[in-house]
Amino acid sequence: MKNLQPNSYQCFVCGVDNDFGLQLKFYDTGPGEVTAEYEVPDRYQGYPGVVHGGIVAAMLDEVAGRAHMGGDPPRFMYTARLNIRYRNHVPTGVLLRMVGRIGKSRGRTATATSVIYGPHGELLAEAEALLVDVPSDVLESVDLNALGWQVYEEGERDLEERNKT
Numbered sequence: 759m760k761n762l763q764p765n766s767y768q769c770f771v772c773g774v775d776n777d778f779g780l781q782l783k784f785y786d787t788g789p790g791e792v793t794a795e796y797e798v799p800d801r802y803q804g805y806p807g808v809v810h811g812g813i814v815a816a817m818l819d820e821v822a823g824r825a826h827m828g829g830d831p832p833r834f835m836y837t838a839r840l841n842i843r844y845r846n847h848v849p850t851g852v853l854l855r856m857v858g859r860i861g862k863s864r865g866r867t868a869t870a871t872s873v874i875y876g877p878h879g880e881l882l883a884e885a886e887a888l889l890v891d892v893p894s895d896v897l898e899s900v901d902l903n904a905l906g907w908q909v910y911e912e913g914e915r916d917l918e919e920r921n922k923t
Contacts, residue, residue, distance in 0.1 A: 761786040763827060767906035771820040774910055780813075782856075783910075784821065786828040790860035794821060798850045809848040814874065814883050818842060821858035822872035822887035834897055835868065835889035842885045852877045866891040 804810035861869030
């Protein structure tokens with residue numbers, strides 16, 4: 759099972775129109791599991807050749823939260839707490855693999871874990887997240903279509919833009 763999850767237009771991590779963002783694509787790869795692969799460009803480095811810790815945190819945060827988005831309907835959640843362990847430097851310019859897994863769920867809160875692996879399968883960073891449901895009144899007031907919340911197949915957004923002109 760490898761199903762592509764939706765992206766939005768402007769999210770820093772997944773936004774297809776955010777030229778300053780990471781533009782990651784996430785896949786449901788099993789019950790309660792999501793993965794992404796990404797080669798971080800040098801523009802997101804802290805030290806030469808090393809991904810800035812804030813970018814590492816953003817990737818861990820997103821993949822943890824997206825583990826809960828794989829249901830039907832998806833569960834949209836805010837991060838209430840994110841505990842990160844930086845195990846080793848995360849290099850730029852190499853293919854990284856991120857995995858998020860759901861944890862316990864109780865009422866309107868849930869937990870999830872996330873990890874980043876290096877090109878040889880080595881654990882580089884990991885996180886535990888406490889997540890809280892987006893309140894239903896907030897979610898009901900959001901037009902997901904206007905945010906571009908949909909599955910974008912490879913190159914689909916480029917084709918959409920060309921057809922508008």
